[in-house]
Amino acid sequence: MSISHYIEYIKCERKYSIHTQTAYEKDLLTFQQFCEEQFEVSDIEQIPYSIIRSWVVSLIESGKTNRTVNRKISVLRSYYNFLLRLETIKVSPLRKHVPLKQSKKVHIPFSEKEMEQLFEENHFEDSYKGILQKTIIEILYSTGIRRAELISLKMNDLSFDSKTIRVVGKRNKERIIPMMNSLELSLKNYIEATKLNIMYEPKSFLLQTEKGKILPENFVYKTVNGYISLVSTKVKRSPHMLRHSFATHLLNKGANLNAVKDLLGHASLAATQVYTHTSIDKMKQVYAKAHPRGTEK
Structure with missing residues (x-):
């Protein structure tokens, strides 16, 4: 069973995003290349765990973090589980594999003050591009949606009557925000700008370039990174950090x-709880004010 069959499976059956499909295929092909070069094995279906272990060692020696190695092994595990379901193999070579220990990654969100400053000082140009970039950041911060979800939003996903946005997330799961x-x-200001600058169609993608094309992922990243750098000195300034800030600020309130x-x-x-640790300072303040032996009076 070739890797291409597995990629077709996660595309059609599991409904994984094109980004995930590409990442999974790259990891599997990289592993296959390692097997060919180091062990002269081209068929990765029937291999012993010792080869996988050698790959893990080589990844660590090349500077990959435990988190990255675990992610790659997770892809490999998914592939072998697929082969098990098809009865192509009887036992997964990863059945006894123990993931590497990894430290919890602490994300520091943008502060409420930084976000207020960004919008209040109006750093955005009064042009279609400037209006588009402001809309990108405002949607991400106001809804907490993922970058891929943002890019795939359609005009008809908006309902101004009910004041809601329909979002299609991972594995085509829908939610209303x-x-x-x-x-x-x-959004209304952006749509008016859209009608003046590019062809407006209710079923088209909501966010489009000046040429009426779907937004490149890199454009979204550069937009967020560039504007956030005007108000924040934090090193990580990605679209995901706006999602993180959205969740943290809600929990703080x-x-x-x-x-x-x-x-x-x-x-x-469990996935949501990773955001709660950044609210510890807020909890300390509440504790200090509320507890009889608190220090704040």
């Missing part, structure tokens, strides 16, 4: 963890 008043105004989970489109609370 409330549209705040500030975001509603920005007392939002229910389950509600934040649903807004983010997480399958379980």
Whole structure:
């Protein structure tokens, strides 16, 4: 069973995004190349765990982090589980593999003050591109959606009547996100600019370049990184950090963890709980004020 069959499976059956498909295929082909070069084995279906272990060692020696190595092995495990379901193999070579220990990654979100400063000082140009870039950042921060979800938004995903946005997330799961008043105004302003600059179609992608094309992923990243750098000195300034900030600021204001989970489109609370640790300073303040022996009076 070739790697291409597996990629077709995660595309058609699992509904993985094109980004995920590409990443999985790259990891599998890299592993296959390693097997050919180091062990003269081209068929990776029937291999002993010792070869996989050698690959793990080589990845670590090349400077890959434990997190990255675990992710690559996770792809390999998924591939062998696929072969098991098809009964191409009887036992997965990874059945006894133990993931490498990895430290928890701490994300430092942008502060509420930094985000307020960005919009209040209006760093955005009064042009179609400037309006587009402001809309990109406002949607990401106001809804917490992923970059891929942002890019795939359609005009008809917006409902100004109910003030909601329909988002299609991972594995084609849909969720409805409330549209705040500030975001509603920005979206209406952007749509007016769209009608003046590019061909407007209700079924077309919401966010489009000046030439009416779908947004490149890199354009979104550069937009967020560039504008956030004007108000923040934090090293990591990616679209995902706006999602992280969205969740953290909601939790800081007392939002229910389950509600934040649903807004983010997480399958379980475990995925959402990674955002709670950044609220520790807020919890300390509440504790200090509320507890009889607290230091704040």
